[in-house]
Amino acid sequence: MIKKTGKSKTDKFRDIDTYCKGYMRYLGAAKTARRSYAESVKLLEDSGFREISKFASLKPGDRVYRGYEDRTVMAAVIGKKKISEAGIKVVGGHTDAPRLDLKPRPLYEKGGCVYFDCHIYGGIKKYQWLTLPLALYGRIVRKDGSFVDVTVGDNPDDPVFLISDILPHLGRDQEKKSVAEFYPAEDLDPVCWSTPGASAKDAEADGKPKADKPGLIAYLKKAYKVDEEDLLSAELEIVPAGMPRYVGFDCALITGYGHDDRVCSFAALQALIDAAGEVPEQTASILMCDKEEVGSMGATGMQSSFFENTVAELIERQEKNARDILVRRALERSTMLSADVTAAADPHFPDVDSTGNEARLHKGVAASKYTGGTSKSGASDCSPEFVAEIRRIMSEADVKWQMAELGRQEKGGGGTISQYMARFGMKVLDMGTPMWNMHAPWEIVSRSDCWQTYRAYSAYLRD
Numbered sequence: 001m002i003k004k005t006g007k008s009k010t011d012k013f014r015d016i017d018t019y020c021k022g023y024m025r026y027l028g029a030a031k032t033a034r035r036s037y038a039e040s041v042k043l044l045e046d047s048g049f050r051e052i053s054k055f056a057s058l059k060p061g062d063r064v065y066r067g068y069e070d071r072t073v074m075a076a077v078i079g080k081k082k083i084s085e086a087g088i089k090v091v092g093g094h095t096d097a098p099r100l101d102l103k104p105r106p107l108y109e110k111g112g113c114v115y116f117d118c119h120i121y122g123g124i125k126k127y128q129w130l131t132l133p134l135a136l137y138g139r140i141v142r143k144d145g146s147f148v149d150v151t152v153g154d155n156p157d158d159p160v161f162l163i164s165d166i167l168p169h170l171g172r173d174q175e176k177k178s179v180a181e182f183y184p185a186e187d188l189d190p191v192c193w194s195t196p197g198a199s200a201k202d203a204e205a206d207g208k209p210k211a212d213k214p215g216l217i218a219y220l221k222k223a224y225k226v227d228e229e230d231l232l233s234a235e236l237e238i239v240p241a242g243m244p245r246y247v248g249f250d251c252a253l254i255t256g257y258g259h260d261d262r263v264c265s266f267a268a269l270q271a272l273i274d275a276a277g278e279v280p281e282q283t284a285s286i287l288m289c290d291k292e293e294v295g296s297m298g299a300t301g302m303q304s305s306f307f308e309n310t311v312a313e314l315i316e317r318q319e320k321n322a323r324d325i326l327v328r329r330a331l332e333r334s335t336m337l338s339a340d341v342t343a344a345a346d347p348h349f350p351d352v353d354s355t356g357n358e359a360r361l362h363k364g365v366a367a368s369k370y371t372g373g374t375s376k377s378g379a380s381d382c383s384p385e386f387v388a389e390i391r392r393i394m395s396e397a398d399v400k401w402q403m404a405e406l407g408r409q410e411k412g413g414g415g416t417i418s419q420y421m422a423r424f425g426m427k428v429l430d431m432g433t434p435m436w437n438m439h440a441p442w443e444i445v446s447r448s449d450c451w452q453t454y455r456a457y458s459a460y461l462r463d
Contacts, residue, residue: 016451019270020254023450026266027256028243031154032137033071033290033300034235036095036262040269040288041067044075047273052310058317061279066310069290071095072300074310075269076285077276083283083315084326087333091272091457092287092302092417093265093340093432096294097258098122098439100129100188100238102138106231107192107213114193114211116161118238122293126183128440133160134190138236140226148224153241160241161190190238192216240441252362252447259443261292263450264339264432271457283314284461292340292417302420332425335386337460338418339453341445342366343406344434352411357404359434361445364400364452368430371406373413380422382429390429390460397459400452404434431456 026043030036049063058064058078065075076088100118108117116136120126135153142148153160165183166174174182193216217228244256268286275284291301298304311330316322344366345358359366369387372379394401406414418428433453436444 016447019451019454020447022270023263023266024244024254024256027258027262028154030095030262031135031239031258032099032237033094033096034139035137036265036288037067037070037073040073040095040265041065043269043273044073047276049075049273049276052313052317055317058314063276064314066313068306069300071290072288072306074285074287074307075272076283076314077272077280078314078318079280079283081282082318083311083330084319085330085333086282087330087335087426088283088285088311088314089280089461090285090287090334090336090421090426091268091339091461092289092336092421093261093268093338094289094292094302094417095258095262095265096122096290096292097239097260097262098124098293100134100190102231102234102236102238104232104234106234106236107216107228108189109211109213112194112196112211113191114213114216115189116192116238118189120185120188121237123439125179125440126185126188127179129188130163130165130183132162132441133241134162134238135241136161136236137239138234140224140230140234140236142226142230143233148226150224150236154243158241161192161238163188163190193219246447247444253444254447254450255437255442255444257441257443259433259435259445260341260438261339261432263435263445264341264453267433267450267454268339268457271454271461275458275461278462280462289417296417296420302417307421308424328424334424335389335427336418336421336429337390337457338380338416338421338428338430338432339457340416340418340430340432341435341438342368342404342430342432343414343438344436344446346436352407354405354408358407359402359404361434361436362448363402363434364449365431365456366402366404366434368405369403371413371415371418371430374409377413378415378419380418380428382418383427386427386429390431393459393463394456396463397455399456399459400448401431401456402434 030039049065052066060080062078067073099121101121103117106117195212197212240257247253247255265288272286291298296302312327344361345353370379370381422428433449
């Protein structure tokens with residue numbers, strides 16, 4: 001039974017139950033960055049936001065968004081003060097998640113079966129992906145530019161895909177190997193077809209069984225009107241099959257694929273939509289980017305020029321004489337909450353906690369002054385002045401929050417997009433939802449922490 005949580009005077013639009021149900025629907029639909037983009041744009045447009053090309057000029061209160069390559073999007077509610085003079089407020093997260101990507105030539109035969117040949121995307125523990133029902137999502141683009149979207153594995157009547165593992169009765173040699181060694185990355189491939197060859201000659205070659213790969217190609221031709229060569233220009237991803245679920249009799253936790261970092265990106269999206277009913281003093285915006293899990297590279301990552309190009313597009317619609325220096329000034333006068341998750345202390349693994357500085361489930365959204373590794377490598381290290389400003393905002397809005405860092409020194413580390421935004425001179429603080437099982441196929445977050453993350457972003461954008 002879900003425990004109801006009352007709505008405070010500052011929560012004008014939503015309560016915890018409505019919010020979490022909406023988030024779970026979003027998470028179940030947004031299994032990839034491309035699908036996250038589509039769901040986000042739909043929610044934005046349903047709330048009165050319009051693509052930036054539709055605006056010749058911008059006035060206070062306008063709701064605008066700009067997307068790129070169907071993966072990265074920035075949305076804003078234009079404030080009373082000019083962007084070039086006051087800068088903007090940004091809540092920025094990412095919508096990509098660790099997964100298995102199909103290689104350009106993804107189909108191969110082995111031992112009488114056809115497999116998807118996969119490449120790891122992002123940091124994963126390989127063993128966690130074994131013997132799980134898996135789904136296939138993505139897009140296949142033909143030479144003429146036409147395309148077909150593929151979604152297999154999450155509808156009740158769909159087949160799923162699976163990576164097999166050796167039975168424990170015969171696994172003694174496997175058990176002697178390290179976790180990193182016992183299952184090679186090149187074998188992390190799900191079976192996708194196992195029907196034997198059509199004829200006796202095809203069914204067995206050199207005394208070994210042969211799968212009916214031509215049968216699979218014929219199936220793809222019939223189902224999707226593509227041939228094997230079309231897979232060269234495809235973006236196909238293997239992700240866990242299944243929808244988000246509550247965890248425990250009290251339903252206080254939510255498990256699902258891709259909490260990192262859709263739990264923060266959705267909170268930012270909903271906070272901006274709900275704040276759009278008022279005209280802010282300073283332009284309020286959100287950023288939902290791609291490629292964070294592989295270093296923010298590429299045209300849709302935060303090491304690209306997408307963000308500053310979008311700010312330039314906004315300023316160009318506000319200024320009669322827009323110049324590059326106005327963009328630079330605006331960026332330097334801007335502030336940001338880097339909306340990314342952090343590790344929550346797990347009672348099973350207390351030896352990795354930074355004692356007294358660890359985040360905990362049900363304690364609210366977690367702020368991190370710095371991320372990075374043991375020596376703060378890869379961290380932007382927020383100024384105490386901006387931390388104090390955020391403390392004030394959280395206090396005035398009665399947001400439940402905690403200060404934390406990502407684990408004990410010399411145990412590892414991790415980063416966010418904060419360092420790529422801080423290079424503009426922006427004040428940036430990492431602030432996101434604590435979680436268990438980060439980067440696992442099924443991650444776990446607290447319902448109340450999801451709610452407080454949304455409330456924190458709302459308070460910041462409205463301040």
